[in-house]
Amino acid sequence: MPELPEVETIRRTLAPHLVGRTVRHVDLVDGTLVQGGVLPAGLTGALAGRTALAVDRRGKYLLIRLTGGFTWMIHLRMSGRLSWQARPAALSEVRFLRLRAYLDDGSALDVVDMRRLGMVCLIGPGEEGAPQGLRDLGPEALDSEAFSVAYLVARMHGRDVTIKGLLLDQHVVAGLGNIYVDESLHRAGIHPGRRAGSLTRVEVRRLHGAIRAVLLDGIEHLGVSFSLYRDAEGNRGFMSDYLRVYGRAGAPCQTCGTPVERTRIAGRGTAFCPRCQRPGLVRGVRARPGGTKLRGAAGPEGAS
DNA sequence: CGCTTCCTGACT
């Protein structure tokens, strides 16, 4: 459920409570989400007695750096939540609680995950335990050095995937998910079903700027909370109020007034404006060279 | 490259 801005918000709300604290012990309420080759008993045992040095993020992965060179890795996937409590409630009172770490100041960190799709593991000093998904991650979406326009152009060249599918691929760029991909494509005025390899350099530049702008917007507004998402302190984000297409099917596009459409692309529900995001290029040939104003009401975003 | 699967709950 959480994408880059949500995980970043969790990181920021969690770090002050966690850094400098030592894990006293861990209750593994339900070990089904513990993967990555570390057995539940090994994980809980190895966590105890270690002190948190920092809370980092890589893509949608949270990385809690611990003494002894260990990293506690958490991926929340679709329905995971991290909940820090100064005075932890009884275990039985937390619905879908999978794991609780008690800290040395009497507080606790709960890993809550309704659908059990999340993943928790401990990475040893040699990084040997790093799961494939983390190892093979592409550049950070907000790292403009690594995730540059030139990089994106190169990765898209000759690709026959939909642009939406490509942006969802964490090997290409780390951190985007369904919401922010739809929002980025809308801001860039690009149809989500376009083949990645068919985008012009100008379009890629616009898209790159839109991605940065949308993600920074998301962080500034503390993420999207339309349902389950909360930060580590239980607070909602209010980025939902600033979304232009996601979750707005049937509502007028805020740019041009055309009703937002919803379809399925790259196996995911996809919202887009059929006017601001016309396909534009079909089979490598510009569909409408003169005709309508291609400048589009959306205009370039953040393409500085 | 795209579809299915993992899992559980909410909504139509």
Next chain:
DNA sequence: AGTCAGGAAGCG
């Protein structure tokens, strides 16, 4: 009963 959900590995 059927569909869908913010993710991503795995399969054909």
